[in-house]
Amino acid sequence: MAIANLAAYQDRLQGLYQKVRFTKAAVTTVAARSYSSWLSGTFPAAGVAPTTAAVPTNATAGSLGQIDCAGSTQRLLRLILQTAGATGGMITIADRLSHQGGLSGIVAGAQTTNLPTAALTRQTTGDDVLLGIEVYTAVGATGTTISASYTNQAGTATRTTPLTTFGGTGFNAISRIIFLPLQVSDSGVRAVASVSVTATTGTAGAFGVTLAYPLVSIPVEDVTMPMGLDEEGLFGFGTWFPQIVDGACLFFILHTVGTTTGIIQGQAHLSED
């Protein structure tokens, strides 16, 4: 259901369906690389590294844990954030659609442990779904490359991502999420069948595949001081009112200008159409 006009929007900002509060512990980062909040506590509780392929939901530890509003349309209308360090960057709220783990940084060639990924139950066409390689225990310091075999948004299997960097500084630490580029002509991912590390990174560590659907990205531009931020859909999100489908497993994708995200506290305000 659409929001009819500005007055209705203002009503929804004031009469919220729910506030989802969160406090996420700092994640150590390399500046400007993408990181996942999945393993970060303390409220809601941190997620755990997955093993077998699964569809995480709002009931899965690690998600923001919002309540479903079956039968109507739920939207993120406002985000209030406070970061505890001069770290800045950009915070992206995403729906974690499917994940698995148990892959190794020292096995060269195709790995199929705990693969293929679980079938999508949200964003089922796969269009605009991103294929992330998420590190749960640091892999090695030796840089190599990585690719994956996947099914694209048209349902075509055995598509192969072009090689991209894996292992080494910026590409090996815990919570790092490396989004893989897609084969020419593709615009999304439905499933992943295997992952291939070209050569050993030197340390097995543990990593997995995460299929994610970013909903909105909020720049945290003032990087000179601990930052408070209060943004809403009309202006702060760029006139975007992200729909939160039932079961969505909300988590953060984080970019920083420094070496830590700092503690991130805040509230996500959801409305119901």
Added chain:
Amino acid sequence: MAAGDPITDLSDLIFLATGGGGGSPELVNWHKHPFVGGAAPGTLVAGRLTSLWMYDGAPSGASNAAPPTTSAVTTNATDGAFKQATSAASTKKRLLSFSAVGLVAGSLILYDRLVHQGGLSGVTTGAQTTNLPTSALTRQTTGVGVELWLEIYTLIGVTGTTVTASYTNTVPTSGRTTKATSWGNTGFREAQRVIPLPLAIGDNGVTAVASVTNAATTGTAGAFGVTLAYPLVVLPLPVPGAGRLWSGIMTAGGPLSLGATSDACLAMAWFPNTATAPQLFGQAFFVEK
């Protein structure tokens, strides 16, 4: 409702952007990697415009194995584009906002890639007409604001020279000649380099290109072509890791129309502040009316 009806006010915009009135709100998640077909891209030079058309990413980059040859109108269905949905025949697609964060500092240019062609050589002197003239514009058909870019697909030579093109302006008057500009050698030869050509005095756009002329050989044939581009957004990213948002209602007085045909070939170029190739992550939001 007729195509191109204006979005009347904030109420109308909110209604459309939440799916009312045939607004069809659309999200495109995108990222770009510093690879072209899984290999290192051409060397970047600070302050020199670089095309991200071939860069790997999602949606995918264009095929590095098959750069443009014959002239073609590029659309939202062309590999390398954002691939946003074509809007209904009765509506226009509009860009609501565009966000990005980058690994290195620079400025990101979002543009409509109107036409491209390739197969030109860095060693041929005199007018080259291979795969020219360019295809007739199907978007921005007056040519106003359309830029004439030379885009390098394979490294050309180290010998510096100059280049010009013969084009049709917005009047449309054919036989117009661009001002000579640098061509070949560092900063003007690397793969993915874009060199916008300056127009003849009095001109403010381009509708077609008939030929391209190297004043002298650069020493290596390489491969390059003509791209006609219509820049839409320039998003400065001065701090690595710090995201930025371009918002139509905050910046442009409202969502930005992508033209009457709604099949804009949205692509990106990069003004680098450093020789490190960019890695970029972002989103684009669209609505129709």
